[in-house]
Amino acid sequence: MNPFIMDLAASELRSVYRFHGHPMVDSYSMLKVKNGTLTLKVDEQKEYRHGAARAELAVYKLDWDFNMKTTEQQKEEAIRKLVKG
Structure with a gap:
């Protein structure tokens, strides 16, 4: 998996959260080599x-x-x- 594509997917996920009113949500990508799948982790603690x-x-x-x-x-x-949403 290309690191550029991984960062692009994480950035897109952050923008979706920000569009829906959650600007403090952060996301980052992890590549699981065994399955070749992209996993996006979301950090909602700051929100x-x-x-x-x-x-x-x-x-x-x-x-x-x-x-x-x-x-x-x-x-x-x-x-x-x-706060509840």
């Missing part, structure tokens, strides 16, 4: 670690920009839904 903080900032920014009068319970529910 889980920083996802709640990004969701909280987004909710507070919407509340500030549009002068919305939301309660703390509504904000927490929106953050929970954003």
Whole structure:
């Protein structure tokens, strides 16, 4: 397997994750020589670690920009839904 093709596939997988709103997800390729197959590993730890903080900032920014009068319970529910996906 060509290393260029392996990097291209990993890059394409990262772009799909970013398109769907997960910018912290990283992917890398591994070649299993025995079967000749390409395995793509995805690292979602950074997304889980920083996802709640990004969701909280987004909710507070919407509340500030549009002068919305939301309660703390509504904000927490929106953050929970954003993190959950």
